Each structure stands twice: as C-alpha cells, then as structure tokens.
Amino acid sequence: MGIINYVEIGKDNDGIKGELLEAIEKILVSGKFILGEETKKFEENIARLIKTKYAVGVNSGTDALFLSMKALGIGKGDEVIVPANSFISSATTVALTGATPVFIDVRENYLIDEGKIGSLITEKTKAIMPVDFTGKPCNMSKILEMAKKKGLFLIEDCAQAVLAKWGNKPVGSFGVGCFSLHPIKNLGACGDGGIITTNDGELYDQLIQLRNIGLKNRNEADILGYNSRLDTLQAAILNVKLKYLAGATEKRRRNALTYYNLLKEKKIREVKYVPHDEKNEFSVYSLFTIQAEKRDKLMVYLKDKGIETAIYYPIPIHKQKCFEYLKAQSLPNAELQAKMILSLPIHAHVSEKNIQFICDEISNFYKN
Ligand SMILES: *Cc1c(COP(=O)(O)O)cnc(C)c1O
Numbered sequence: 001m002g003i004i005n006y007v008e009i010g011k012d013n014d015g016i017k018g019e020l021l022e023a024i025e026k027i028l029v030s031g032k033f034i035l036g037e038e039t040k041k042f043e044e045n046i047a048r049l050i051k052t053k054y055a056v057g058v059n060s061g062t063d064a065l066f067l068s069m070k071a072l073g074i075g076k077g078d079e080v081i082v083p084a085n086s087f088i089s090s091a092t093t094v095a096l097t098g099a100t101p102v103f104i105d106v107r108e109n110y111l112i113d114e115g116k117i118g119s120l121i122t123e124k125t126k127a128i129m130p131v132d133f134t135g136k137p138c139n140m141s142k143i144l145e146m147a148k149k150k151g152l153f154l155i156e157d158c159a160q161a162v163l164a165k166w167g168n169k170p171v172g173s174f175g176v177g178c179f180s181l182h183p184i185k186n187l188g189a190c191g192d193g194g195i196i197t198t199n200d201g202e203l204y205d206q207l208i209q210l211r212n213i214g215l216k217n218r219n220e221a222d223i224l225g226y227n228s229r230l231d232t233l234q235a236a237i238l239n240v241k242l243k244y245l246a247g248a249t250e251k252r253r254r255n256a257l258t259y260y261n262l263l264k265e266k267k268i269r270e271v272k273y274v275p276h277d278e279k280n281e282f283s284v285y286s287l288f289t290i291q292a293e294k295r296d297k298l299m300v301y302l303k304d305k306g307i308e309t310a311i312y313y314p315i316p317i318h319k320q321k322c323f324e325y326l327k328a329q330s331l332p333n334a335e336l337q338a339k340m341i342l343s344l345p346i347h348a349h350v351s352e353k354n355i356q357f358i359c360d361e362i363s364n365f366y367k368n
Helices: 009-015 017-030 036-050 061-070 091-096 114-121 139-152 201-210 232-242 245-266 295-304 322-326 330-341 352-367
Strands: 056-058 079-083 100-104 125-128 153-157 177-180 193-199 272-273 289-290 339-342
Touching: 009 017, 017 036, 017 232, 036 056, 036 193, 036 232, 036 289, 056 061, 056 079, 056 201, 056 339, 061 079, 061 153, 079 091, 079 245, 091 100, 091 125, 091 322, 100 322, 125 139, 153 352, 177 201, 177 352, 201 245, 245 289, 245 352, 289 295, 289 330, 339 352
Parallel strands: 079 100, 079 125, 125 153, 153 177
Antiparallel strands: 056 193, 177 193, 272 289, 289 339
C-alpha cells in the first residue's frame, strides 16, 4: 500500500505550482513586499467568506489572538476562560497580555463544555475563548448567550476552522475571529500567517494600528503597536490557495464520513470516540481525532504498517510547565483525552482505499 503520510502539504502545492509561482513572481518584480494590494485583496476575500465587515491580516494565529485581546483592552487583573486541550498559544497569549487564563474542561468532542462556563465566571472575567478544535464548531448559540448575559467578549480561536459553520454562520463571525494560516492548517500559507475577522469598526481601526507599530498614517502613532503584518508574498500565495479551499474541504468531509461509517461498522470496543457532524455543525476536519485505548501501542502498530498518525496535543495546557504558577485544578476530560487521542490522516490525498486499509489495521490491532 506504500506509506500513508500524515500530511501532504508539498503534494498540495505541487498540484497548483504554476499558479503559485506566477503569483510569487508578480510580487518579486513589483518590489512591494509589505501590505499593499495582495494583502488587502486577501483580507477582502476572507471578510466575504466569513461574512464579517472586516478582516485584518497579521503574522500568525498566535498574534491574531494576542492582538485581538490587546485591542479589546484585556490585560492585568483580567481573566479569560480557555479550554485546556488546545494549542498552547490559546493560553500563552492570554498570559502575555498580563491577564490570567482560567482553564475549562471539554466535552467528549473536544470542545468547550458550555455547561461549566457559568461556575468559572468571576468579577474579573473579561472574555471567553471557545476553540473550534479539530475544525469542529463550538456551540455558539449557548456560548454567545452566556457572553451576552454576562457582558463578556467572545474571542473565537478558529485557528483550525476556516469555513466551519455553526448553523448557517461561519465561525469567526460570532465574536472576534482569530485564524491561523500556518502551513499545517486547513488554509495554509508557505510560512506563518494569521487573520482576524470582526464586524466592529473601532476594533478594526485599533487592529490596523496595533499590527503596524501603532502607526495611523505614515508618520504618526497614537498607540504602542507591534510589527505583525501578514506578509505580502504569503497573501499572494493565500489568494491562490483560497480558490481550492472549498474543494479540499469537501474532500476532507467525505474522508471523515468514510472513516466514521467504517469504524462504526466495525464496532471496535476500544475505540471510544469517532468524530462526526452533529446538529448545527459543519466541521472542516482539520484533524480527524479518535479516542482509543492503548493509544501509544496503536500508534506504533500503525506506523509499522506504513500509516503515519499524530497526537494533538499530548500535554493539556494546564499541565505545561509554563503554567505551573497558576496551580490549575484538575480537568478530568482533557487529561483523559490527552492519553487517548490519535489523529488519523485526513488530507485530500488519502483515498477511500487508504481509509479502508487504516480502519482494517485499527481493527486488526485490537484483535491481536
Ligand atoms: C495553530 C493554532 C494556533 C496558533 O497559530 P499559529 O499560526 O501557529 O501561531 C492557535 N490556536 C490553535 C487552536 C491552533 O491550532
């Protein structure tokens, strides 16, 4: 069967190499590498796609989160509620503003357990940060209702979820949307990149200055800013890649359904969770993450059969050394999941045959 790689970014790019090189060449000879037309065009494309008034390109998903919180005035003395099983920068960005991340446990499907938000809210709470982990949309109806009731900002970490929808609304359009364009994400640049979506004109103006050293025009700065612009070359590349995103997303969704049906059919007792869309959810399956017993052994067994898998993430954030100072309470679901999660190859180059083979091998592992 050959090796089934976990990611195939190079193959993706190879398929559209001509178009990508043409876009890069245009920037090279224009000599305009900072902001400019292509960045603006990409921002407009994203705003249209996510159905927000504005989008601001920045240099990473991490900066999208950090700058959003800075623009909202979040800082020392404030608390932000963050799920414990995300990429670490969901929480480090909170801490770097001077605020305190308050970790919340997750449901079986990896998403913030909205039922637990209420008990974590204090007079210091300023925002909730739902993470659309694995490309699955959080329950935005409930989270938004809670945020409105308590007067909290909603910072959506949709780093893994470009095009995901809750109901008919794209994630990133409920609060402030923070997307990553890191190569491994479902809309990936050829380097770092990020983008923020919002309907708030004032916030937009703040973000435009914050990402560009605080400058409101060529020579004047009213606020202290950062250098965090989306690179023009990356924007040009992303404008090309954007054309293929809907197709690639459909392929991922089809692959996910194939996995789901096959794994359900096999009724493997040791496989405790298999992702699928539930009511109101339109997932984009950046990751296809099952929960399985003897995960580490299964991973080695699959590797032996030529199937590469990955773990996102083996250490829950509240267990990271950098957050030891918070003395966070234990979060049973996030901690249990860290031991059981395994992400299977789901990219566009995985064939139905590959999926059949992978599911057969998972089944064989538990029979032995
Ligand atoms: C990737 C990711 C980030 C950070 O994005 P970068 O572009 O790598 O800085 C933040 N949150 C989540 C959930 C992510 O998956």
